[in-house]
Amino acid sequence: MESEKPTVSFDQRDSSLRSASLAEVSARSLPRPESVTVVIKHHVRAQAVADYEQWLKRIVPIAQRFPGHRGVxxxxxxxGSTLYxxxxxxxxxxxxxxxxxSAARQSLVNEVMPFLASDEQRQTVTGLEFWFHPEPGQKPAKRFKQFLLTLSVIFPLTMLVPVPVQWLVRQQPWLGNTILExxxxAAIIVGLMTYVLMPRVTRLAAHWLYE
Structure with missing residues (x-):
C-alpha cells in the first residue's frame, strides 16, 4: 500500500497569542507588511492580450499560496500601449x-513567453520606491518629487481616515485599545495608497515626475 504523503502547511499563525496577556501583545513588535516588492513589466503582443489576461488569472492565485505573500x-x-x-x-x-x-512559477513563465514581445523585466525594491518606476528611456523621478507627491496623498488621508475609525471605536469599545486603533x-491608509491612489496619482503626474 502506498504511504500517505505529508500535507504541506503554509499556516503562519502564532498559537501563543491566544493565551498572551494584553501587556505581552502590546510589547510585540508590529508586523512589517510589504517590506519587499517585486515590479514586473511585460510587453504583451497586441494579438495575445486576451490570452495574457487569462494567464494572469491563473498565476495570481498560485502566487497567493506561497508563504509571506502580501498581495498582487x-x-x-x-x-495605445500593451505594457503591463x-x-x-x-x-x-x-x-x-x-x-x-519555484518550479511552479517557471512553468507559468514558460507558458506566457509566446504572448510577450520581449523578455520580462523584473526589479526588487523596498519601501515606497515601487510606486515610482519610469518607462524605459525616462529619467528616474527625483527624490524630492517622490517625497512631495507621496506627502500630498498621505497628508489628507491622515486627516480624513481617523474620523470614521474614531466613530467606529465609539460604537465598538473593544477597538478602543490605542495600538489596535x-x-x-495605518492599514486603511496603506491599503488606499497601494491599491487606489498611488497607481492613479503617479500616472497623472508622470510628466512632472519624470521630466
Missing part, C-alpha cells in the same frame, strides 16, 4: 525568492 497589483496598459506592470509583495526577500525561483488607521 496589476497596472493595465494605457490606451505587475507588483508582487512579500514580507521578506527570502519568501519572494521562494516564489520566483492606530493599526486599523
Amino acid at each position: 497589483h496589476v497596472i493595465h496598459p494605457v490606451p 506592470t505587475v507588483t508582487v509583495r512579500f514580507d521578506t526577500l527570502q519568501h519572494a525568492e521562494d516564489w520566483f525561483q 492606530h493599526l486599523v488607521i
